[in-house]
Amino acid sequence: MEQPHSFIRSQTPNHVCLLKKSLYGLRQAPRAWFDKFSTFLLENGFVCSSTDPSLFILRNGQDTVLLLLYVDDIVLTGSSPSLLSSLIHSLSLQFHMKDPGYLHYFLGIEAKRNSTDLFLCQTKYAIDLLTRAQMIDCKPISTPLSQRPYILQSDSIPLSNPLEYRSLVGGLQYLTLTHPDIAYATNMLCQKMQQPTIADFNNLKRVLRYVKGTISCGIFLHSRSSKQLYGFSDADWAGCTETRRSTTGFCTFLGSNLISWTAKKQPTVSRSSTEAEYRALASATAELTWVSFVLRDIGLSLSSPTRLFCDNQSAIALTANPILHARTKHIEVDFHFVREKVASALSMCVIFQALTSLLIFLQNLSHGSLILTFVPNWELVLYPFPICGDVKAYKPKSKTNAGDQEPSLNGNKEDEVKKFKLKSKIDTMYGS
Incomplete structure (x- = not known):
């Protein structure tokens, strides 16, 4: 020295x-x-x-x-x-x-509370971001990205000064802390950081116009919610038209409170939808494991195993299969990670369910979608859990109108036999 x-x-x-x-x-x-x-x-x-x-x-x-x-x-x-x-x-x-x-403003996040609930938003931060982009008086729009983008030949020209683009996209990344509805759009914009074009900058301005229309939206946290920890996992297989990589999307709930969410492109190309879904399952499992450890540290004990919902039956079958097949060796690490969590005494249950509303993290929002309405009324208590690591195939019951009756065994016997065979096959695959 x-x-x-x-x-x-x-x-x-x-x-x-x-x-x-x-x-x-x-x-x-x-x-x-x-x-x-x-x-x-x-x-x-x-x-x-x-x-x-x-x-x-x-x-x-x-x-x-x-x-x-x-x-x-x-x-x-x-x-x-x-x-x-x-x-x-x-x-x-x-x-x-x-x-x-009392907590009212912390690191750009506004906290508004009453006797039972807590509302988190970033209104002031969003206004500052729009002011920095000189779009505070822009016209709001109902969707963050166009469903069918039309790119002109002149739009593929690289930006002469990409610093403004990178600065604004970085600001959008922090805004996703209370705006999960722009998670997918921000993920798409972040993939163009290296060499953004005029078309990418136009997409950025569209997202900012959407932020102007949802500037007062945020996340509600309810104090009287249950202590059940569960998550939803999905993947957009080969959704990227340039690299054909898949996008992982998952969200985690504590009772009725949404506590974390992610939309991220997978690091490698998946050769099948099952592989893409299973990689998403592994990411969601890691997030749920971390959240459960945090809850344990603060003294909150979970009353039941963590549940992870998925809409791919092949991926669920892999979690219940103790034999590692040759066709799954390329995802061997993810296979063992999820399988051990399902089989252990502190583990989770993987349940099949159609996740149409999780597309908020994987695709563009449709016209009229809002942050406060993307979570439907899921029926979560579906099966008892006699042993940890139980894996069930679940299909929601269709709602019947008043006066409709359940089909009897005396009706079409052929259909009843087919249903019985299908039920027996599912019980054989996933356990009785």
Whole structure:
């Protein structure tokens, strides 16, 4: 180590500078701040979460306090007001900080609460993004991307300055925290970061026009929801016309609360729809496993196995098949990962169900779709779970009009025999 220029002392050439205070702009500043703050929390009884290093948990008898740290922004909640007050007082004595009261704005996310629900939105952030793009007065539109894009020859010309495109798309990525309806469109725009064209910039402006129309939308979190953790997984096989790669889409729920979602292009080309669906299952399984670990750290125990819904029977059959066939060796890692989760005592159940509404993460939104209406009323309690790792084939019951009767065995016997054979085949494949 050498002395820096303009700070060389000839009397002590072997001495070096000692950093007494970390300043903003230095690379070691965030690390030094986190070390100091986390050390104080650990000395006062907090425990760092094993799944999220920015989450700290304090348990004092029957009371629990959760502290979430992002650089110098802190979210603090707990079950005891007196314990929270004493902790805030201890933090204010150790660090220069202020208490703005109940959570209402955090990292660009607005929180609006009442006695039972919490509404998260990014209205101010969306307005700032539209202002930066000079589209605050643009005309709203009902869909983020065109269903049938018509590209002119002049639209394929690369942008002369792609910095604005990259900056705005990066802003859209953060907006997807409360806008899952633009997850697929943002994913498509992010794939053009390297060399965007005029057509890509026009698509970006269309998404911004859609954001203008849904600027006040967000995510509702209900406090009286159940503690059932479940997810939905789907894949758009070979949906990319340029690379023929598939797109993974999944979302996870805690009761009726949507807590995470993803739309992402798969890293490799899938040779069959089963392979694409199974890779999506593996990604959803990893997300559900991480969420279950976070819930375990904060003291929330799940009352039943995690359920993962899928609409591909071949992929579900692979989760229940203990024999690794030669045709599945190219997805061997994903196969073993999902299979172990299904077979273990802490695992999940994979259930078949048509997931038409999950297309929000895989395709363009149709005309009139809204963020608050894309989740239908799914019937989730379908089968009892006598053992963990149970895999069932499920088809929703068709709704019958008043006066309609169930078909009797005395009707068309041929159809009844076919139904019985089909039921026997399903029971043989997935267990009775």
